[in-house]
Amino acid sequence: MQHYSALSLLKHGISSHKRWQSAWRKATPKKAYEAIIIGGGGHGLATAYYLAKNHGITNVAVLERGWIGGGNTGRNTTVIRSNYFYPESVALYDLALRLYENLSTELNYNVMLSQRGMLIGAHTPMQMEICQRIANAMQLNGVDGELMSAEEAAKRVPLYNSNENARYKLMGGIWQGRAGIARHDAVAWGYARAASDLGVDIIEGCEVTDILSKNGQVAGVETNLGEIRSDTIGIAAAGATPGLTGMLGVDLPIHTYALQAFVSEPVKPCLDTVLLALGTGTYVSQSDKGELVFGGGLDRVPTHGQKGNLPVQEEVISGLLEMFPAFGQLKLLRQWGGVVDVVPDSSPIIGPIGPEGLFINCGWGTGGFKAIPAGGWLLAHLLATGEHHDISRPFDLKRFAEGRLIDEAAGSGIAH
Amino acid sequence: MQAFTCPFCGHRDETEFHFVVEAGKPRPEPSEEVSDEKWAAYLHMGKAPKGEAREIWLHITCGLYFLMTRDTVTRDILSSECLLEASE
Numbered sequence: 028m029q030h031y032s033a034l035s036l037l038k039h040g041i042s043s044h045k046r047w048q049s050a051w052r053k054a055t056p057k058k059a060y061e062a063i064i065i066g067g068g069g070h071g072l073a074t075a076y077y078l079a080k081n082h083g084i085t086n087v088a089v090l091e092r093g094w095i096g097g098g099n100t101g102r103n104t105t106v107i108r109s110n111y112f113y114p115e116s117v118a119l120y121d122l123a124l125r126l127y128e129n130l131s132t133e134l135n136y137n138v139m140l141s142q143r144g145m146l147i148g149a150h151t152p153m154q155m156e157i158c159q160r161i162a163n164a165m166q167l168n169g170v171d172g173e174l175m176s177a178e179e180a181a182k183r184v185p186l187y188n189s190n191e192n193a194r195y196k197l198m199g200g201i202w203q204g205r206a207g208i209a210r211h212d213a214v215a216w217g218y219a220r221a222a223s224d225l226g227v228d229i230i231e232g233c234e235v236t237d238i239l240s241k242n243g244q245v246a247g248v249e250t251n252l253g254e255i256r257s258d259t260i261g262i263a264a265a266g267a268t269p270g271l272t273g274m275l276g277v278d279l280p281i282h283t284y285a286l287q288a289f290v291s292e293p294v295k296p297c298l299d300t301v302l303l304a305l306g307t308g309t310y311v312s313q314s315d316k317g318e319l320v321f322g323g324g325l326d327r328v329p330t331h332g333q334k335g336n337l338p339v340q341e342e343v344i345s346g347l348l349e350m351f352p353a354f355g356q357l358k359l360l361r362q363w364g365g366v367v368d369v370v371p372d373s374s375p376i377i378g379p380i381g382p383e384g385l386f387i388n389c390g391w392g393t394g395g396f397k398a399i400p401a402g403g404w405l406l407a408h409l410l411a412t413g414e415h416h417d418i419s420r421p422f423d424l425k426r427f428a429e430g431r432l433i434d435e436a437a438g439s440g441i442a443h
Numbered sequence: 444m445q446a447f448t449c450p451f452c453g454h455r456d457e458t459e460f461h462f463v464v465e466a467g468k469p470r471p472e473p474s475e476e477v478s479d480e481k482w483a484a485y486l487h488m489g490k491a492p493k494g495e496a497r498e499i500w501l502h503i504t505c506g507l508y509f510l511m512t513r514d515t516v517t518r519d520i521l522s523s524e525c526l527l528e529a530s531e
């Protein structure tokens with residue numbers, strides 16, 4: 028693998044950037060693998076990387092029906108944070124954040140992690156109390172998080188509407204300094220490149236159409252490129268997961284909804300943190316290119332169509348303009364939607380499913396980009412050992428029958 | 444903006460409707476004999492069908508629960524039926 032560095036950039040600059048190698052090998056499927064991963068989003072690619080890196084298992088294929096990162100990983104607004112409520116969730120998301128903090132070096136690929144901090148802004152005394160409760164929980168869980176006053180918040184987000192008659196005044200909120208954003212494509216491509224370098228086959232344009240099993244043991248997959256055999260298979264297919272497990276007659280507690288995002292034309296730096304406002308439900312950050320990247324809640328109609336509808340657009344945009352009247356002058360450049368896999372307790376599902384040797388990692392809903400390194404780490408552990416890692420165990424599907432939900436929608440009250 | 448059809452009120456704005464559950468999940472009975480797995484399946488599990496789906500929806504403004512058949516990819520509405528008629 029070509030090593031990326033300032034020097035290599037300079038060298039390739041001199042040869043007009045014509046000699047870069049492709050970042051990962053284009054592979055054609057072999058007949059059989061030690062492990063197969065279905066889905067080449069961030070979670071699937073990270074799983075392949077950690078299988079090779081942590082467990083020395085390199086005879087692995089990642090099967091992606093489209094192009095890698097073309098699912099939610101390439102459609103998300105890249106907010107990374109670990110300010111959840113329950114200890115189980117904080118352990119999970121903070122593992123991800125810690126791995127993110129070193130990811131560019133580890134992968135030799137700049138994922139452009141920018142820990143610019145995140146404010147969850149409150150606008151009523153009740154929301155302030157909820158923020159207090161979450162900040163307490165975060166500190167008990169050993170994660171950086173503190174309550175922020177209205178004055179500090181105003182300094183952090185100076186363009187926020189503070190007019191006397193502003194509808195959603197900022198009362199302060201929770202601050203997590205280690206939160207931030209990263210480059211979504213880079214996370215997918217960086218993991219793909221590093222996994223490919225360790226021997227993993229990344230196969231794009233390969234759609235799994237059936238999962239094969241024999242005597243209660245998973246045996247392989249049927250694809251548009253033929254049958255591929257393996258007795259260890261991981262599914263990391265987000266909203267497509269119920270369709271895949273459905274082939275084995277296994278239902279999941281997942282509904283698929285469209286989540287939309289929006290990008291404005293680029294402007295000079297005007298917002299140097301991530302803001303999620305509890306009053307309007309809109310969240311926003313400014314990309315390195317200067318675009319405002321923003322979004323809000325789910326479209327309320329279950330769907331598999333990757334596009335959003337008008338009522339939510341109106342809500343999100345009017346929320347943004349109410350908070351930042353100055354942004355009303357900006358043109359909207361792009362708007363899009365992704366199909367997210369929503370679970371009743373807003374927590375992921377990680378663990379064995381159906382026949383022996385089959386495992387899932389899904390249900391990340393509106394917030395799984397921030398979890399990619401952890402999701403990959405934990406699914407790799409399951410595939411390699413057949414056993415849960417301590418951090419993934421609470422997220423097993425069994426929690427539904429045991430009535431032991433990890434209800435982050437109720438706990439931390441936030442969608443992303 | 445999408446319009447759905449309430450069997451009672453007719454075409455109305457999508458914001459007036461609420462998705463309730465995938466259709467065809469009868470409550471397991473008798474309760475003493477229902478295992479935790481069966482109960483969890485009744486409460487939570489589903490198929491999230493891609494393509495044609497039969498679902499129970501609520502028209503929030505009039506309070507009617509009804510059966511809607513629609514395509515979850517194209518968003519086409521195929522039919523809206525009263526639950527009483529649908530169960531006959």
Ligand SMILES: Cc1cc2nc3c(=O)[nH]c(=O)nc-3n(C[C@H](O)[C@H](O)[C@H](O)COP(=O)(O)OP(=O)(O)OC[C@H]3O[C@@H](n4cnc5c(N)ncnc54)[C@H](O)[C@@H]3O)c2cc1C
Pocket residue numbers: 065066067068069070071090091092093094095096097098099100101102103104105106107233234235236263264265266267271286287288322363364365366367388389391392393394395396397398443
């Ligand atoms: C608009 C939007 C904004 C978001 N904002 C944030 C945010 O700010 N922060 C955050 O943490 N999260 C956010 N998310 C959520 C986040 O994007 C997802 O949780 C995360 O990317 C899921 O990663 P994944 O690898 O599980 O899924 P995906 O990236 O969707 O990958 C799944 C892959 O599986 C492939 N696949 C499916 N079926 C098959 C098959 N049969 N055969 C082969 N391949 C198949 C798909 O093509 C896809 O590439 C957002 C999502 C959206 C849509």
Ligand SMILES: [Zn+2]
Pocket residue numbers: 449450451452453502504505506507
């Ligand atoms: Zn009605």
